[in-house]
Amino acid sequence: MPGTRGRRADARRNATAILDAAVECLSRDPDASVADIAQAAGVGRVTLYGHFASREELLDAVFARAMREADAALDSLDLEGDPRQAMVLLIRSSWRIVDRSRALLVAAERGLPHGRIRELHQRPLHRIERLIERGREQGEFRTDMPVAWLSAAFYGVLHTTADEITAGRLDEADAPGALTGILLAAFTPPGQPVPTAD
Amino acid sequence: MPGTRGRRADARRNATAILDAAVECLSRDPDASVADIAQAAGVGRVTLYGHFASREELLDAVFARAMREADAALDSLDLEGDPRQAMVLLIRSSWRIVDRSRALLVAAERGLPHGRIRELHQRPLHRIERLIERGREQGEFRTDMPVAWLSAAFYGVLHTTADEITAGRLDEADAPGALTGILLAAFTPPGQPVPTAD
Numbered sequence: 001m002p003g004t005r006g007r008r009a010d011a012r013r014n015a016t017a018i019l020d021a022a023v024e025c026l027s028r029d030p031d032a033s034v035a036d037i038a039q040a041a042g043v044g045r046v047t048l049y050g051h052f053a054s055r056e057e058l059l060d061a062v063f064a065r066a067m068r069e070a071d072a073a074l075d076s077l078d079l080e081g082d083p084r085q086a087m088v089l090l091i092r093s094s095w096r097i098v099d100r101s102r103a104l105l106v107a108a109e110r111g112l113p114h115g116r117i118r119e120l121h122q123r124p125l126h127r128i129e130r131l132i133e134r135g136r137e138q139g140e141f142r143t144d145m146p147v148a149w150l151s152a153a154f155y156g157v158l159h160t161t162a163d164e165i166t167a168g169r170l171d172e173a174d175a176p177g178a179l180t181g182i183l184l185a186a187f188t189p190p191g192q193p194v195p196t197a198d
Numbered sequence: 199m200p201g202t203r204g205r206r207a208d209a210r211r212n213a214t215a216i217l218d219a220a221v222e223c224l225s226r227d228p229d230a231s232v233a234d235i236a237q238a239a240g241v242g243r244v245t246l247y248g249h250f251a252s253r254e255e256l257l258d259a260v261f262a263r264a265m266r267e268a269d270a271a272l273d274s275l276d277l278e279g280d281p282r283q284a285m286v287l288l289i290r291s292s293w294r295i296v297d298r299s300r301a302l303l304v305a306a307e308r309g310l311p312h313g314r315i316r317e318l319h320q321r322p323l324h325r326i327e328r329l330i331e332r333g334r335e336q337g338e339f340r341t342d343m344p345v346a347w348l349s350a351a352f353y354g355v356l357h358t359t360a361d362e363i364t365a366g367r368l369d370e371a372d373a374p375g376a377l378t379g380i381l382l383a384a385f386t387p388p389g390q391p392v393p394t395a396d
Contacts, residue, residue: 106312114307115365142383142392145376149359149368153380156358160350167313170347178343182351185383190394194340194386 015051017041022062023104030107034058059111066104067120070097074124083135084195087187090131091180094124095158099175102162109159118152125151132187142189154183213249215239220260221302228305232256257309264302265318268295272322281333282393285385288329289378292322293356297373300360307357316350323349330385340387352381 021041025032034055038048052058077093079086098105108117128151135141161179164170170178185194219239223230232253236246250256275291277284296303306315316323326349333339359377362368368376382393 109312114304114361118361118365142379145379146368146372149362149372149376150380152358152362152367153355156354157351160354161347163312163316164347164350167316169350170344174344174347178347181340181343181388182348182384185386185388185392186380188383188392190379190383190392193391194383194388196388 011051014041014043014047018043018048018051018058019062019065022058023066026059026062026107027103030103030110032107056111059107060116063104063108063112063117064120066101067124070101071123071127073097074127079127079131083131083138083140084184086131087135087141087184088180090128091154091183092176094154095161095176095179098158098162099165099172102166105159105162106166109163121155125155128154135187139189141187144190150187153186157182209249212239212241212245216241216246216249216256217260217263220256221264224257224260224305225301228301228308230305254309257305258314261302261306261310261315262318264299265322268299269321269325271295272325277325277329281329281336281338282382284329285333285339285382286378288326289352289381290374292352293359293374293377296356296360297363297370300364303357303360304364307361319353323353326352333385337387339385342388348385351384355380 018037018041022032022037025037025040029036034048035045037058038045041048048058052061074090074093074097077089079090125148129147132141132147132150136143136147157179161170161175165172165175181196188194216235216239220230220235223235223238227234232246233243235256236243239246246256250259272288272291272295275287277288323346327345330339330345330348334341334345355377359368359373363370363373379394386392
């Protein structure tokens, strides 16, 4: 029989295997059940429920981990220098992450409270706010709107775009240019020319 | 005993009373239960379930009716003339409707599938598309992005704004100006100056 330390290591491995299996299952089917996920993880349902008391709790853990990974990836971007170019980089990198997590986003939108999804975006939202504020100081971005709202609108447009692609109403190839164009336009100060999309 | 015609009229009155009560209850509490709604409507739960087989079905009927009313109100707007001024009118009128239905929107976001909410916006979305297309023909709006996506983004930003107000992160008084400013900027062709917010 394994000792306490061995059992703890087993438990950690199980939890990680369950989260990995959940990402895989939910990416194939946003309505994947706890039973599907337990089977894909190679654990029993009792073991799964020992780690996550409900499907919502599991979904929350999956989405929270995905957001931590997203935040770490965004954290490695160099957002110094010209604010407008930094914004293009941030839009494109954020979109790449949202785009490849589209199915997970659908699962989260179906299974988690709306406010919780917003809460898990807190750090990425703050990053956008900091960049908008720096752009404002340099006269590159508009100052006549609340910065927290501009940053929420950034993700609102990204998520709408993901939903439109999932529903087959937008070609994935059109998304990066369209997003960059519309968001740069949204941040440009009144009176200045709207930047071209690419 | 009432005849068939009398019973049908009773049933219609009951259904209307249930929908009215549902709007009232859900506006106070987006998680209002079927029992709360039946009580407010002055009918038994059995009668309610005779009309709407589940809470989701009732919520769907409430939201569908609200969208029909919204669409009728938007239909009465005069959107001819200068496309940019017509867009301002459409943004402000659409926002007034979304703003006063904020609690109902939260209930719908919690209780209805995401795609269904989009489906129920079909007619308002088409109205925006038609106006964008007319503005494009007159050189007022940008032509380098899919029109269906621009129209989806319009509602994406409106709904994000409603959620931000509900969460206490945006002052309701700031919303109309901010929305008009950001959406006009989003539709303006590259190279043309961003319009002022008001």
